[in-house]
Amino acid sequence: MFTLLSVGVIAVLFANLFTGSADISVSDAVTAILGEENTASDILWKIRMPRALASLLLGGALSLSGYLLQTFFHNPIAGPFVLGVSSGAKLIVAISMIFSASFFGLLSSAFMIISAFVGSMISLGFVLLVSRKVRQMSMLVVCGVMIGYICSAVTDFLVTFADDSDIINLHDWSMGTFSGTSMDNVKVIFIFVLIGLVGTILISKPIGAYMLGESYAQNMGVNIKLLRALLIILSGLLSASVTAFAGPVSFVGIAVPHIIRVLFKTSKPLVMIPACFLGGSIFCMLCDMIARTVFAPTELSISTVTAIFGAPVVIVIMLNRKRGEING
Amino acid sequence: MDKTLISADRLSVGYGKRVIVNGIEFEVKQGEILTLIGPNGAGKSTVLKTIAGYLLRLDGTVVIDGEDTEKITEKEMAKRLSVVLTERISPELMTCREVVETGRYPYTGSFGLLTEKDRAVAENAIEKVSMQDYADVDFSSVSDGQRQRVMLARAICQEPEILILDEPTSYLDIHHKIQFLEILRSLAKEKQMAVILSMHELDFAEKISDYVLCIKGGKITLSGTPDKVFTAEKIMGLYDIPEKLYRKYFG
Numbered sequence: 001m002f003t004l005l006s007v008g009v010i011a012v013l014f015a016n017l018f019t020g021s022a023d024i025s026v027s028d029a030v031t032a033i034l035g036e037e038n039t040a041s042d043i044l045w046k047i048r049m050p051r052a053l054a055s056l057l058l059g060g061a062l063s064l065s066g067y068l069l070q071t072f073f074h075n076p077i078a079g080p081f082v083l084g085v086s087s088g089a090k091l092i093v094a095i096s097m098i099f100s101a102s103f104f105g106l107l108s109s110a111f112m113i114i115s116a117f118v119g120s121m122i123s124l125g126f127v128l129l130v131s132r133k134v135r136q137m138s139m140l141v142v143c144g145v146m147i148g149y150i151c152s153a154v155t156d157f158l159v160t161f162a163d164d165s166d167i168i169n170l171h172d173w174s175m176g177t178f179s180g181t182s183m184d185n186v187k188v189i190f191i192f193v194l195i196g197l198v199g200t201i202l203i204s205k206p207i208g209a210y211m212l213g214e215s216y217a218q219n220m221g222v223n224i225k226l227l228r229a230l231l232i233i234l235s236g237l238l239s240a241s242v243t244a245f246a247g248p249v250s251f252v253g254i255a256v257p258h259i260i261r262v263l264f265k266t267s268k269p270l271v272m273i274p275a276c277f278l279g280g281s282i283f284c285m286l287c288d289m290i291a292r293t294v295f296a297p298t299e300l301s302i303s304t305v306t307a308i309f310g311a312p313v314v315i316v317i318m319l320n321r322k323r324g325e326i327n328g
Numbered sequence: 329m330d331k332t333l334i335s336a337d338r339l340s341v342g343y344g345k346r347v348i349v350n351g352i353e354f355e356v357k358q359g360e361i362l363t364l365i366g367p368n369g370a371g372k373s374t375v376l377k378t379i380a381g382y383l384l385r386l387d388g389t390v391v392i393d394g395e396d397t398e399k400i401t402e403k404e405m406a407k408r409l410s411v412v413l414t415e416r417i418s419p420e421l422m423t424c425r426e427v428v429e430t431g432r433y434p435y436t437g438s439f440g441l442l443t444e445k446d447r448a449v450a451e452n453a454i455e456k457v458s459m460q461d462y463a464d465v466d467f468s469s470v471s472d473g474q475r476q477r478v479m480l481a482r483a484i485c486q487e488p489e490i491l492i493l494d495e496p497t498s499y500l501d502i503h504h505k506i507q508f509l510e511i512l513r514s515l516a517k518e519k520q521m522a523v524i525l526s527m528h529e530l531d532f533a534e535k536i537s538d539y540v541l542c543i544k545g546g547k548i549t550l551s552g553t554p555d556k557v558f559t560a561e562k563i564m565g566l567y568d569i570p571e572k573l574y575r576k577y578f579g
Contacts, residue, residue, distance in 0.1 A: 076420070204440065205440035208440055213415060215415060216413065216417065216482075220406050220434060221401075221402045221404075221405065221434045265421060266421055268426075270441075
């Protein structure tokens with residue numbers, strides 16, 4: 001199964017390299033990859049490759065972030081987008097962009113991620129406050145969506161009135177896109193996502209215990225407070241990396257872990273973590289490919305595509321749950 | 329000589345500053361079963377949670393193997409004491425065997441991979457509760473009685489000296505109640521564990537316990553061996569049952 005996923009990642013990566021508005025034949029592409037310098041190699045190395053790699057890394061990060069939030073809330077439809085985490089990150093990044101544009105010029109990649117992380121933590125903080133009051137999963141999600149809308153509204157407001165040439169990309173970015181990623185960006189993304197992925201693998205054992213509920217996990221010797229804090233920080237870090245570079249991307253965090261669970265028929269963290277990552281990579285690369293090719297040269301925002309494929313999965317999960325409640 | 333595995337002295341339990349039960353004293357030796365009885369809301373669960381270390385005690389001591397529980401690390405505690413709780417768990421896509429195997433947590437390495445020995449211990453625990461035929465069935469699709477046996481197997485898979493169970497038989501029908509308590513009784517003897525449980529079924533409590541604590545109104549109203557505790561007057565008093573009604577249903 002893992003081989004299948006890995007092969008899938010590589011196949012989709014190449015498919016991404018070979019498709020696009022500029023017509024590059026497969027043989028041209030191959031020689032370009034092998035190092036020959038021409039227009040084709042420029043397009044491949046400077047445009048398509050960084051973009052494909054970014055969607056590979058960020059897709060994995062997003063899916064993993066969703067998995068961590070689902071674990072934390074014991075709730076299969078939790079995810080960075082529905083809980084308003086992405087939108088919170090977006091708001092703070094927009095604010096930082098506008099302010100730093102007028103004071104220091106353009107933002108560095110790392111600073112973008114830090115802003116996004118702060119934003120994620122703030123909206124997660126709100127969601128956590130709400131989750132203390134309500135135990136129902138549907139209410140939690142409703143609150144998350146509302147927080148998301150508030151943040152988006154404020155962001156839109158800022159974007160509308162901050163019509164500065166420095167933040168010309170802000171509008172595109174706030175809709176969600178992988179375009180315009182450079183190889184330098186990819187390096188930064190790689191570092192942050194790697195930290196998130198390794199961190200998550202390291203806590204896979206307590207995650208497994210946490211799935212039986214907090215009391216049992218505690219009885220097995222898990223430090224619950226530490227684990228909960230780590231879950232929140234890691235998922236915030238992962239989704240912040242995504243939001244900082246690609247803007248808020250919807251539904252990947254819910255849809256992919258669910259599909260992976262169904263495919264692998266297990267919920268073992270040691271299987272789920274890498275599988276979610278690879279699955280998220282494939283899902284995002286495919287969606288990005290669709291976003292930029294179907295109506296080329298016009299590009300769709302990535303969220304448009306991920307929502308079309310991801311939202312139905314959420315509906316299916318909700319329906320299954322309902323049925324389970326009636327039968328069980 | 330059987331040694332005392334767990335004991336409490338002047339223990340007082342509650343939430344924050346609010347004391348729920350105080351003056352708790354007991355001593356459980358290897359192979360013995362201690363049962364807590366008392367009306368709903370008397371604080372039986374609070375007592376059990378405090379003994380297990382989920383709640384901070386307000387006063388007094390709990391000693392395991394001569395060591396105060398507050399001085400024992402979480403991991404060490406997990407190897408000595410395990411629990412079966414009232415809260416229902418709903419793990420997704422886990423077989424009964426996988427649920428049982430989570431009991432090996434304190435013994436496995438940093439990635440939680442199971443060794444041959446861990447698997448053997450889990451298999452053994454599954455056999456003890458007679459769940460072999462359902463070991464590979466999804467946990468969410470087995471019956472309440474079977475789930476409870478799986479949770480018991482998970483607890484013994486942790487290889488504890490002390491087992492704590494909060495109303496383990498409440499949702500089971502009479503057949504499964506008897507089956508569960510039989511398993512518990514033989515486990516206590518065979519593995520020389522100390523067992524502390526709470527229950528509402530007085531008839532069963534009388535048969536299975538070595539020692540009984542009655543909790544009511546914030547204190548231990550009565551304690552002793554079953555033949556001393558289970559007399560008509562004492563039970564009527566503990567549960568506030570009028571004599572006429574008691575005679576009607578138990579007499």
